[in-house]
Amino acid sequence: MMKESMTHVRKLITLTGLTILGLAFASTMALAQSRIVDGPVTLQIAAESPSAVPGQTVSLGLYFEIEDHWHLYWLNPGDAGLPPRVRWEHPEGVQIGDLQFPYPELIRYPPLASYGYEYELLLPFSVTVPETAVPGEQIELVANVSWLVCKEECIPGKGTVTFSLPVVAQAEAPNEFWSTKFNDTRFRMPIELPGWSAGVVGTDEAMIVTVVPPSPYTDPLDSIFFFPLTDGLVEAIGTQSITVEDSLFSLSLPRTVANLPVPDTVSGILYNPNGWRGEGSEQALWLTATSDGVTTAGAAATTDSGITIWQAILFAFVGGIILNLMPCVLPVLSLKILGFVQQAGEDRSKILSHGLVFTLGVLVSFWILAGALLILQATGSAIGWGFQLQSPAFLVVLSGFMFLFGLNLLGVFEIGTSMQSVGGQVVGKQGNAGSFLNGVTATVVATPCTAPFMGAALGFALSQPAIVAMGVFTALGLGMAAPYLVLSAFPRLLQFVPKPGAWMESLKQFMGLLLLGTILWLSWVLGLQAGATAVSWLLVGLFVLGLAAWIYGRWGSLARTTAVRRSATALTVLLIAAGLFFSIQNVNVEAKSYQAGLMANPGTTSSNTSGLSWEPFSQSLVTSYLEANSPVFVDFTAAWCISCQVNKRVALKNDDVVAEFERLGVRPVIADWTSRDEMITQALAEFGRNSVPLYVLYDGKGGEPIILPEVLTPGIVLESLERLN
Amino acid sequence: MKKIALTGLSALALIVSASVMADNHGEGETEGEAKAEAKMMTAEVGKPAPEFTLTDVHGNEHSLSDFAGKNVVLEWINFDCPFVKKFYSVGKMQEWQTMMAEQDVVWLTICSSAPGKQGHFTNFIIKEKMKELGAAPAGYLIDETGEVGQLYQAKTTPHMYVIDGEGVLRYAGAIDSKKSADPADIDGATNYVAAALTAIMAGEEVEVTQTAPYGCSVKY
Numbered sequence: 001m002m003k004e005s006m007t008h009v010r011k012l013i014t015l016t017g018l019t020i021l022g023l024a025f026a027s028t029m030a031l032a033q034s035r036i037v038d039g040p041v042t043l044q045i046a047a048e049s050p051s052a053v054p055g056q057t058v059s060l061g062l063y064f065e066i067e068d069h070w071h072l073y074w075l076n077p078g079d080a081g082l083p084p085r086v087r088w089e090h091p092e093g094v095q096i097g098d099l100q101f102p103y104p105e106l107i108r109y110p111p112l113a114s115y116g117y118e119y120e121l122l123l124p125f126s127v128t129v130p131e132t133a134v135p136g137e138q139i140e141l142v143a144n145v146s147w148l149v150c151k152e153e154c155i156p157g158k159g160t161v162t163f164s165l166p167v168v169a170q171a172e173a174p175n176e177f178w179s180t181k182f183n184d185t186r187f188r189m190p191i192e193l194p195g196w197s198a199g200v201v202g203t204d205e206a207m208i209v210t211v212v213p214p215s216p217y218t219d220p221l222d223s224i225f226f227f228p229l230t231d232g233l234v235e236a237i238g239t240q241s242i243t244v245e246d247s248l249f250s251l252s253l254p255r256t257v258a259n260l261p262v263p264d265t266v267s268g269i270l271y272n273p274n275g276w277r278g279e280g281s282e283q284a285l286w287l288t289a290t291s292d293g294v295t296t297a298g299a300a301a302t303t304d305s306g307i308t309i310w311q312a313i314l315f316a317f318v319g320g321i322i323l324n325l326m327p328c329v330l331p332v333l334s335l336k337i338l339g340f341v342q343q344a345g346e347d348r349s350k351i352l353s354h355g356l357v358f359t360l361g362v363l364v365s366f367w368i369l370a371g372a373l374l375i376l377q378a379t380g381s382a383i384g385w386g387f388q389l390q391s392p393a394f395l396v397v398l399s400g401f402m403f404l405f406g407l408n409l410l411g412v413f414e415i416g417t418s419m420q421s422v423g424g425q426v427v428g429k430q431g432n433a434g435s436f437l438n439g440v441t442a443t444v445v446a447t448p449c450t451a452p453f454m455g456a457a458l459g460f461a462l463s464q465p466a467i468v469a470m471g472v473f474t475a476l477g478l479g480m481a482a483p484y485l486v487l488s489a490f491p492r493l494l495q496f497v498p499k500p501g502a503w504m505e506s507l508k509q510f511m512g513l514l515l516l517g518t519i520l521w522l523s524w525v526l527g528l529q530a531g532a533t534a535v536s537w538l539l540v541g542l543f544v545l546g547l548a549a550w551i552y553g554r555w556g557s558l559a560r561t562t563a564v565r566r567s568a569t570a571l572t573v574l575l576i577a578a579g580l581f582f583s584i585q586n587v588n589v590e591a592k593s594y595q596a597g598l599m600a601n602p603g604t605t606s607s608n609t610s611g612l613s614w615e616p617f618s619q620s621l622v623t624s625y626l627e628a629n630s631p632v633f634v635d636f637t638a639a640w641c642i643s644c645q646v647n648k649r650v651a652l653k654n655d656d657v658v659a660e661f662e663r664l665g666v667r668p669v670i671a672d673w674t675s676r677d678e679m680i681t682q683a684l685a686e687f688g689r690n691s692v693p694l695y696v697l698y699d700g701k702g703g704e705p706i707i708l709p710e711v712l713t714p715g716i717v718l719e720s721l722e723r724l725n
Numbered sequence: 726m727k728k729i730a731l732t733g734l735s736a737l738a739l740i741v742s743a744s745v746m747a748d749n750h751g752e753g754e755t756e757g758e759a760k761a762e763a764k765m766m767t768a769e770v771g772k773p774a775p776e777f778t779l780t781d782v783h784g785n786e787h788s789l790s791d792f793a794g795k796n797v798v799l800e801w802i803n804f805d806c807p808f809v810k811k812f813y814s815v816g817k818m819q820e821w822q823t824m825m826a827e828q829d830v831v832w833l834t835i836c837s838s839a840p841g842k843q844g845h846f847t848n849f850i851i852k853e854k855m856k857e858l859g860a861a862p863a864g865y866l867i868d869e870t871g872e873v874g875q876l877y878q879a880k881t882t883p884h885m886y887v888i889d890g891e892g893v894l895r896y897a898g899a900i901d902s903k904k905s906a907d908p909a910d911i912d913g914a915t916n917y918v919a920a921a922l923t924a925i926m927a928g929e930e931v932e933v934t935q936t937a938p939y940g941c942s943v944k945y
Binding site for chain 2: 077079080081082109110111112114146148150152153154155156158230231232256257258260261
């Protein structure tokens with residue numbers, strides 16, 4: 001009896017136990033849909049925003065909760081381990097980006113170590129909802145995830161989690177809890193900083209990573225650590241020792257002969273607990289170190305453009321020569337031709353000296369520009385080549401300069417001719433001053449247009465110590481002046497130039513008109529930057545300058561008495577100064593309020609409207625398109641860059657090109673650098689550039705971006721688009 | 726006109742040759758630096774494999790030099806590691822051990838787990854496990870102190886080494902090319918150990934001599 005009841009009780013207990021087990025099992029099955037528990041790991045899919053609108057790209061993430069003492073692994077697990085992996089099942093049309101890994105920590109198990117994550121891990125990925133999605137529908141995502149979790153021992157985990165992303169008509173506010181987690185993780189993502197370059201060299205005992213910041217890095221570096229992306233290269237547990245030299249620093253990562261040979265390129269995360277951009281900033285920097293990035297000189301001759309000093313100088317020289325053919329130099333080019341026509345009658349040594357002085361004019365201008373650029377860059381200003389045209393005040397001064405030069409050619413006033421008639425001995429001097437000025441003008445006007453090769457050479461120059469940069473700029477100037485120097489050294493070539501005569505006066509006046517024409521362009525640029533009122537102020541300034549020129553021409557000539565001449569000159573100087581001053585002041589005020597207006601209402605400046613719908617550039621826009629695997633074309637342009645405008649008209653607005661863009665689904669993005677823009681300056685620097693135009697085509701499949709030439713034809717664009725197929 | 730062309734050409738030639746010379750100069754020095762490093766006595770591919778003596782589960786001592794003239798495979802093991810289980814659970818590792826033995830290759834399994842750490846067992850349990858799994862190495866060697874493991878810089882289980890008849894280390898690294906703990910990935914992966922042995926037996930150069938090993942960390 002007792003025994004029997006005991007058996008009953010046992011049965012009952014067993015039955016109850018089974019039922020509970022069954023229920024528990026059933027509930028885990030149900031939960032397995034959205035959240036799974038597998039040993040020390042709990043996995044679910046997290047969404048930053050509760051829903052998405054059609055066409056939107058949202059951030060989702062695999063969220064692992066990890067029991068204490070266990071860890072998951074980074075892409076390079078260190079000595080042992082495996083990173084989490086995912087295989088997706090999702091509705092057609094939905095695009096899912098790669099898992100993004102934040103920086104790991106070093107997990108030590110002497111004598112070995114791993115790169116991994118403890119406690120929790122969020123691996124974000126992007127999800128792009130198709131435009132065709134209908135609000136009200138649910139996008140079902142199925143993630144088949146596998147991972148390895150270890151403490152002393154390891155457990156491979158595997159599981160399937162699902163997530164339903166509701167499609168809605170109106171975007172909803174992000175979930176606060178998840179939004180915090182996503183932001184924390186984003187802060188841990190490696191950043192890329194422009195101008196940083198690195199070299200790597202491997203010996204049997206160490207892998208030495210040399211880092212060259214764009215300017216000497218002064219914050220403490222004592223706790224930095226490099227996580228190489230490739231496994232097997234170094235002893236993960238080894239102490240990384242750091243050496244700081246003036247402008248660079250190196251990390252030595254211990255190796256043994258048992259490690260793999262160091263390849264030519266080593267990427268990885270350089271971790272700095274102090275933050276790379278000052279206290280509290282991002283701690284992980286993405287570095288790509290190359291074997292030719294380290295020179296034996298020990299100087300900071302490291303380049304991310306992958307070219308040597310000599311190549312850069314050669315490129316700069318060739319680029320300088322080609323500068324003469326760029327559209328924005330043409331008006332000045334004709335001026336120079338005029339100069340040679342005038343000189344054709346003079347003797348050989350004079351012509352040579354003109355050539356030399358012209359060259360000097362070009363060089364001095366390049367040096368001044370380069371010096372200013374280097375100084376501004378050293379002070380941390382995010383600027384680049386052509387920056388002078390981003391300043392409204394400079395535009396006013398340049399317009400004034402062009403205007404006076406034009407009026408001079410049109411005969412409103414003369415400089416030096418009066419002197420010429422007075423004393424023959426100073427003629428040479430005056431002519432030299434003219435040649436020098438010609439050189440200066442040519443440089444100032446030419447700089448915004450980058451010829452092919454020049455972009456890379458400039459990018460190189462600006463990542464160099466000042467002396468090397470100056471060398472490159474000198475080569476650039478020499479290249480630009482070379483054809484004229486050659487002409488003046490071998491004046492026999494000038495016999496092909498017609499003899500001076502009355503036609504010269506007509507030519508001169510025509511050139512004057514061409515110069516005035518450049519003001520059209522400059523005022524258009526100013527209009528884009530500072531609005532129509534600013535252009536009016538520019539015209540007021542030019543009117544005053546015109547008055548000054550007329551007074552000087554009428555009463556400043558030697559035909560007048562000394563007293564009259566002096567008063568006229570004084571009045572002229574006063575008028576010029578006052579005209580420029582008031583004009584600049586008002587233009588600056590206008591520019592400020594105009595740009596403030598733009599900030600409030602962005603997207604209206606885009607000067608590239610016809611044909612394709614160009615979206616204003618942002619790094620996140622490009623990244624989101626690429627994560628969604630759509631090809632992207634970025635047009636780095638500026639209103640003041642005539643080459644850019646010509647390219648746009650000739651190639652980018654071409655009907656065939658537009659049709660092909662649409663057929664391939666290439667997203668057109670415009671990076672308008674007309675006004676100073678930190679983000680675009682940085683994006684240019686990432687391509688080793690400091691100037692526009694730059695055309696970049698991303699294939700959307702993770703391939704290397706295709707860089708198009710600076711001079712575009714529809715054929716060139718179509719050819720690069722063809723590579724997407 | 727000729728003169729200009731000549732001057733231009735020679736200037737161009739000068740610049741180009743100067744840049745080429747600068748390049749070569751740089752490479753030369755880097756190489757010199759690398760070669761200047763002398764090396765300590767650890768296992769290095771292409772060099773004689775370090776000598777060791779260990780006791781197997783039956784209490785017999787084995788030295789590497791005992792097997793002079795024969796090709797030797799070293800396999801680092803930890804029976805509780807999922808990456809080791811990947812190969813033993815489906816009989817693959819046993820199959821290779823038998824196959825190699827038929828080719829007169831000496832397969833030595835070494836366990837460097839420290840006492841009390843995962844993978845460290847009494848000899849009795851190891852013998853039971855081997856019988857149960859049908860493992861057929863020429864010897865299961867105990868390296869409790871981890872000395873041999875560190876001599877060979879064994880990092881993971883499995884971590885594989887191939888030594889030729891001359892005693893030269895010809896391969897070190899992963900067992901195959903698919904880094905996973907899933908037995909389904911074994912077929913379709915390149916087996917580096919088999920490839921190295923095939924090349925050695927054919928008297929050819931081993932194509933892949935070194936890879937990053939994958940697996941659990943060795944429990945030193």
